[in-house]
Amino acid sequence: MTISEIEAEIVSEFSLFEDWMDKYNYLIELGKSLPVIDPKYKTEQYIISGCQSQVWLHAEYREGKVVYTADSDAIITKGIVSLLIRVLANQSPKDIVEANLDFIDTIGLREHLSPTRSNGLNSMIKQMKLYAVVFQQKYGERS
Amino acid sequence: MFPIEKIRADFPILQTKVYNKPLVYFDNAATTQKPKQVIQAISTYYEKENCNIHRGVHFLSVKATEAYEEARCAIRDFIGAKHAHEIIFTRGTTEAINLVAYSFGKKYISAGDEVITSVMEHHSNFVPWQQMCLEQKATLKFIPLLEDGSLDIPAFRNLISEKTRLVAITHISNVLGTINPIEKIIAIAHEKDIPVLVDGAQSVAHTTVDVQSLDADFYCFSGHKMYAPMGIGVLYGKEHWLEEMPPYQMGGEMIKEVFFTHTTFNELPFKFEAGTPNVEGVLGLHTAIRYMLDTGMDRIEGYEQELLDYATQRLLGIEGLKIYGTAKHKASLISFLMHGIHPYDAGMIIDKLGVAVRTGHHCAMPLMEYLHIPGTIRASFAFYNTKEEIDRLVEAVVTAKEMLL
Structure with a gap:
């Protein structure tokens, strides 16, 4: 699936929920089911700055696609990371760099985060895209 | 009798609704609300x-x-x-x-x-x-x-x-x-x-x-x-x-x-x-x-201690909840954590239930390091708060716990 197809899928899932408590419950479930990150990446080097709860993010390049793994000590944050990974993982660096990620505003995620959390969300997206930029430069146009 | 109804009527912001629920303001240690006389x-x-x-x-x-x-x-x-x-x-x-x-x-x-x-x-x-x-x-x-x-x-x-x-x-x-x-x-x-x-x-x-x-x-x-x-x-x-x-x-x-x-x-x-x-x-x-x-400093202090005692007793009734700061002489604020729950997660849900608490390091990062914790959830009371509001906090904390564990 393309990034925009996955975004549309998430938007339709969120439209089923009546209020934000249900949405939080869903984020919590997503957080709990996020695959675990290799403990060797849970170090200072992989921490995303700007998040009030700790987020560790790692990415690698496999056959033209970017594979992300992440973790957080806060479960709702983990749920949000899991949404981002679902949208951006296994996509080409070029598509990741160009992604608009409109679904975040469409599902109203940002307005339900405090400003500090919202900054944390921006930092996460920025870091995910940075990895993609680096892979794009490293592996050239075929990505 | 502490004139709580009269006092609450003097603070216009206390009539505010957040997420369609009456606001419970327990972030008084960060800043207090202002009475209409001050405004x-x-x-x-x-x-x-x-x-x-x-x-x-x-x-x-x-x-x-x-x-x-x-x-x-x-x-x-x-x-x-x-x-x-x-x-x-x-x-x-x-x-x-x-x-x-x-x-x-x-x-x-x-x-x-x-x-x-x-x-x-x-x-x-x-x-x-x-x-x-x-x-x-x-x-x-x-x-x-x-x-x-x-x-x-x-x-x-x-x-x-x-x-x-x-x-x-x-x-x-x-x-x-x-x-x-x-x-x-x-x-x-x-x-x-x-x-x-x-x-x-x-x-x-x-x-x-x-x-x-x-x-x-x-x-x-x-x-x-x-x-x-x-x-x-x-x-x-x-x-x-x-x-x-x-x-x-x-x-x-x-x-x-x-x-x-x-x-x-x-x-x-x-x-x-x-x-x-x-x-x-x-x-x-x-x-x-x-x-x-005019309200009386002694009466303010006495009433706030009552709120503190009530909140302490109610919060300690929640299994897995730990209060940080149990000194004999305490002012009317409570910092706590629930076992296995990050304070930010709990804070977000408590907020959605209309209760304003503070989560995080409270501008005291050395203290957090000293206590080996990422932060706490803090409810801080003022003389316009009530026991009913503390009940709302307790309900919200219980809901957060059920959702997050």
Whole structure:
């Protein structure tokens, strides 16, 4: 699936929920089911700055696609990371760099985060895209 | 009977709804809400009295100057200072502490000297000393805590040396709620003629403070944590310290005469009040103090202790909940964590249920490091809060726990 197809899928899932408590419950479930990150990446080097709860993010390049793994000590944050990974993982660096990620505003995620959390969300997206930029430069146009 | 209905009616913001639920405001240690009397005082000032003070000879200027100086006298009486000129208006506690760190530090602290503070300090009573000590090549030492979150007084005695130049300590911890025995701390420091600065940001709204009976050398507080506007605060300093200390900021108002080559400085308190002051803030602060005195400081303190006891008992009924700060003498705030739950997660859900609490390190990162925790959830009460609101908090905490575990 393309990034925009996955975004549309998430938007339709969120439209089923009546209020934000249900949405939080869903984020919590997503957080709990996020695959675990290799403990060797849970170090200072992989921490995303700007998040009030700790987020560790790692990415690698496999056959033209970017594979992300992440973790957080806060479960709702983990749920949000899991949404981002679902949208951006296994996509080409070029598509990741160009992604608009409109679904975040469409599902109203940002307005339900405090400003500090919202900054944390921006930092996460920025870091995910940075990895993609680096892979794009490293592996050239075929990505 | 505590006139809670009447008091609540005076605070317009308490009628607000958040997420379609009546607001429960338990973030009073961050800032308190303002009664309509204070809001009115600010509008009246701008509608009828606004002008620059201490400068003009015209009618408004004289009136505004009088009101401003009357407020200074009211604050002198409120904290039991000896002289009105020992009351310096600042932007808040932070600026008051920075003033002393800069001015006192410059004059009295040099290489090899020591300053004592504690591990429970808010960043505003920590970073100014840390940076001043780095600059002056002095050493900052920290009073450790006991298990219940109170200060280790014997350890404090041991920290004092011939090199100690100042002790800077909070009256009430903004995280643990501990009411520190500052009278005792001051007495111990004074045995060696060491002056003491007290950070009173969390205390003046909740208990009676008398700087003369405490014998504090400096006492700092903020208006916005005592029902007054933001951007106004107070530095109390004993006359002889303030006389001896050099000015902190230069400009208008703080001068006596200015020549091309040099300047002579104004007398106290103006020496430390450079520039046009925050007149609306000062008048708002005066009104807030009047409001508190009319309500009665003893009654406020008694009622808030009742809230604290009730909240402590109700929260401890939740399995897996741990309260940080269990000292015998505590102000009306509670920091807690639930086993296996990150404070940010819990805070987000509690917020969605209409209850405003604070989560995080509460501007006390060294304390979090000391306690080995990422942060806490903090509910802090004011005299307009009720037991019914505490029930709402407990319900919200239980819901958060069920969702997150």
